[in-house]
Structures are given as C-alpha cells and as structure tokens.
Amino acid sequence: MSGPMHRILMVSDFFYPNFGGENHIYYLSQCLLKLGHRVVVLTHAYGNRRGVRYMASGLKVYYIPWRPFLMQNTLPTFYGMLPILRTILIREKISLVHGHQAFSTLCHEALMHACTMGYKVVFTDHSLYGFSDVGSVHMNKVLQFTLADVNQAICVSHTSKENTVLRSGLPPQKVFVIPNAVDTAMFKPATCRLNYDKIIIVVVSRLVYRKGADLLVEVIPEVCRLCPNVHFIIGGEGPKRVRLEEMREKHSLQDRVEMLGAVPHAQVQSVLISGHIFLNSSLTEAFCIVILEAASCGLFTVSTRVGGVPEVLPDDMVVLAEPVPSSMVRAIKKAIHMLPNIDPQKMHLRMKELYSWHDVARRTEVVYDRALKCTDENLLERLSRFLTCGAWAGKLFCLVMIIYFLLWHLLKLWQPTEDIEEVPDIKHSSIKMKVCLGTPMKTNKLPSLE
Secondary structure, X not given: OOOOOOEEEEEOOOOOOOOOOOHHHHHHHHHHHHOOOEEEEEEEOEOOEOEEEEOHHHXXXXXXXXXXXXXXXXXXXXXXXXXXXXXXXXXXXXXXXXXEOOOOHHHHHHHXXXXXXXOEEEEEEOOOOOOOOHHHHHHHHHHHHHHOOOOEEEEOXXXXXXXXXXXXXXXXXXXXXXXXXXXXXXXXOOOOOOOOOOEEEEEEOOOOHHHOHHHHHHHHHHHHHHOOOEEEEEEOOXXXXXXXXXXXXXXXXOOOEEEEEOOOHHHHHHHHOOOOEEEEOOOOOOOOHHHHXXXXXXXXXXXXXXXXXXXXXXXXXXXXXXXXXXXXXHHHHHHHHHHHHOOHHHHHHHHHHHOOHHHHHHHHHHHHHHHHOOOOOOHHHHHHHHHHHOOOHHHHHHHHHHHHHHHHHHHHHHOOHHHOOOOOOOOHHHOOOOOOOOXXXXXXXXXXXX
16 A cells, blocks of 8 residues: 555445446445545445445445435435434544545535535536536536535546536546546456357336437347347346337347346446447436446447547447437447457456556546645635635525534534544454445444434
C-alpha cells in the first residue's frame, strides 16, 4: 500500500441485489480491501435484506431500514438520516465518506451530513444529465448544493467530467477521471470459435428510453431485411419491452429475435459468448461497463456515438454510429464485414491490459490521499460558499446547513460520542470465509438502526 490506511464508507442507494453500474462500488471496495484499507458500504434495505451483512473478502454492508421510494431511491429526509449515519461513522471509525451516483438520495444526504461533522468526502458521478428539462434543472441545483462541500470528485470519463463541472460548478482541478473496469476473469470468450453462417447480435440493456430501446425497434427489422443470416438476442427488462415484442410480432421475427427478459449479472457472460457482435443503442451514456464486458468476451461492438462511449474502446474494436436508425444499420453492416478479422482471444487479452479494477483502486487511493490533505473549514467559510449557489437558492442552502449544524450539536449532547461503541478491527484475511457475491456470512440486527 502506497499511503496510510483509509477507513472508507461507500454510500449509494444502488447496491446488491440491485445490479448494473453499481458493480463499480463492489469491485472497487474489494480491491481497496486487498490494498489494506478498511471499507464499509451503506445502502438502504432491499426486501428482507436489512441490518448488517458480510460479503466476499469481509466487505461489510449496512442495509439501513429505509425503503425505496422511486426507482430504488429512498425518500429524501434531509435530517432523518443524521443519527444513523453518525452512529455508523463513529462505530466504524471512518475517516472518509465516498458517495456514488448523482441520482442517489442516500448519497446526497450522507455527503451533507459527513461534511457537517467534519469528515472528508469524495463523490463519484456515474451518469450524464442534461440542462434544459425540468428534472435535470432540479437535479443540477441539488448537485450544486451537495458538491459545494466535497473535497474531491471522480468521473468515469472526460465527457462525464465536463458534464459534472458544468452542472455543479466544481473547480475542474478538484475532479479526476478514473474509468470503470471489467473483471476479465469472469468475462472470458467462448472456448470454441463461432462460425459465421449465422451472425448473432447481442443486446444486454435496460429496456428504457435512455438506453435507446425505441431505436432498436426501428433498427432490428431493417437489419433482418438486409441480412438474412442475422439473429438477435435481447437480454433486459423495462417498460419498452412491450414495443420490442410488438415489433417482433408485426414483422414476424419470432424465430430471429429472442427476448430473454431480465438477465442476472452472473449469467451475462453466458449470454454474451453466444454472439458475434454486441449492440449498444444508448442515447446518453457516461461510460457503459457492459461494453467492456462484451469486449472482454471477444465480441465486436457497435455503439451509438454518445457521451463517454468513444473513450471506452480502441477504434479497431468498435464501430460508432450516430443515434439514428440509418447510421446504426450502416454500422452493423460494416461490423459484419469486419468479423472474420476479429480474434476473440486477442481482444480478451487486450482488455486485460487496458482495464483493471486494481488499477482503478490505486488511482482512487491517490484521490483519497488528496482529500485527506484538504484543510478543515469552519461553518462561516462553508456558508460563504453556499451563498454563491444562487440568489435565492444560496440563502436556502445556508439555512439548511445551519439547521444541520445545530441538530448535530444537539445530537452530540443527547448521545455523546463516548457512548457509541466502536467495532473491533478484524483481519478478515485470516478468516476462511466461504461466501460468494451477495451471500451473507452473518446477519446482525442493529438496535441503533431500528
């Protein structure tokens, strides 16, 4: 380990068993544990999964008894999370809080509470947002409020960095670009090479507007008409699935378009290796981890030229297209002609060199070191920064932070720090744990969380 040991609290509404881009938190935490750091994850309850769970390598997860309200997000409480978060921070002797996802309510509240209590905070943005629609305007104002206090920020692509800086007003020198990675040990090519008599195009995505499901409805029939030997496998669930099924019925493509429904993350590799080409039709994307997973499995990629996607793969591993049907169809035809020159094993080895979670962890470690070196600020210095967030919004943010500050001091009087028991340090490397991803080793009920 290059620097001092950090005690990190990862916070997000999106964690196992909800899996997607949230893999980032799990893999990053595992690699940080191997580097000798102490990592704890905080998320909300998922069904009966609540209390404390242990995952592989001794990763400790607090599933606090908050229920999801909308799209796996908890209902904003502003001050309701303060007692629970303070207890966890003191119990686990946390030195730094790392929040993930701009859309996570839990993340925003944790960052605000942690800053008020004097902890160093880091934020990672995984998504791109616009500037004109009502939802984005409100989200950007919340982000401006939350990130006014962060010590450092991380984005998964240079496009994402530009987007975050413009939306939040963060100084660019505070924002680092650290891409996602792929577990190449999990995503390997098929042992036998597929023949090209039947070309299979794989789509693995949430079937929603943002992921370009409507674009697929127009592209698939045209590709099937022009290329009689092309078949599609679509894995994923979402509100746009109905449109895809209607398209399949309308054009009588039941034997050429297979709909798998939701695919568990553990089965994504088996779906990918059944195809030759991976198709990504997203309309906005900060990075897109599934492109890495497909390339690691040896699939040639066709993708829309949006967001941070052009930064993900070398030019000889992907064909980019504009997010319009005609451009997508041309790109797929070009990829089919290039297929005989693609070696899945060589592509897998290149991905192994290009993207590593251990490299991501080491680079994140540097960001943590910089965050911990930031000078402490008093309440007046913080309030002066919030005032710059807008004529009316700035004053409102100051009022919210003053109330936070007063509640924190009242909480310290009601429950002194010395009354909160600290957990003992356990060297998990010395424990033989037969646990896999998401399987609990131990479940505790937390009296302070009930």
